Amino acid sequence: MQDADDVIAIAEHEWRALGVVPRDRAALADDLRRELEAAAADGITPQELLGDADIRAFARRLAAEAGAGRLPYETDRLLRTALVGALPGLVLSWLLLWAQTPVPFPVEQSVADLVLRYLICVLAVLGGALFAVRRWMADVPAIGRTVWAMALLLPVAGVLVTPVTMAFAWTMGYSTAQPVVLAEAALVAGALAGATALARRWALAPALRDARSAATGSR
DSSP: OOOHHHHHHHHHHHHHHHTBOHHHHHHHHHHHHHHHHHHHHTTOOHHHHHTTOOHHHHHHHHHHHHTOOBOOOOHHHHHHHHHHHHHHHHHHHIIIIISOOOOSSOSSOOHHHHHHHHHHHHHHHHHHHHHHHHHHOTTSTTHHHHHHHHHHHHHHHHHHHHHHHHHHHHHTTTOOOHHHHHHHHHHHHHHHHHHHHHHHHHHTHHHHHHHHHHHHHTO
16 A cells, blocks of 8 residues: 555656656645645545546646646757767678678678678667667656657667668669768668657657646646
């Protein structure tokens, strides 16, 4: 059985994840604590007060009804951080796919070899981007959810863009000419940027949904 402190702790965690600004988060916590204490004085437990409502959903509803301010999406910072994290993977991609350097792969470009190389590059780029976002944006609300969403969406984007990039490279004869290389990089970057932005919106979707519901209910 959860007491008032447990309920408030869960609610505060949800408000942080939603990006509620500290001032409004503190006000919501104070209001919730007073409500729980008043209920306790009447012999009503937090479970009886909330009924069947999920604490996280209840917290989201409170924030939406109170019109609590939220931090911005910070999509630009997210994309920059993901790009910086992806740079080592991009360098590896250059070494494995375009630069004629001795690497631990056969020089012959069989289909299996090319698929292996592209997959290694995609994994290196995705892994670096996820690590950088989680490490350097730990202060951003809902960043944990964002990383999880990126972990789901970025591989999908990578899987989709890999054959497209490979096909483009094949039509260009696997040329290392600068325009060709830039076009291939643009294909990958575009897919990853789109997936990253979508992941951020997905991570904050509960807040947007509850805000819309609160706005509709107040009319």
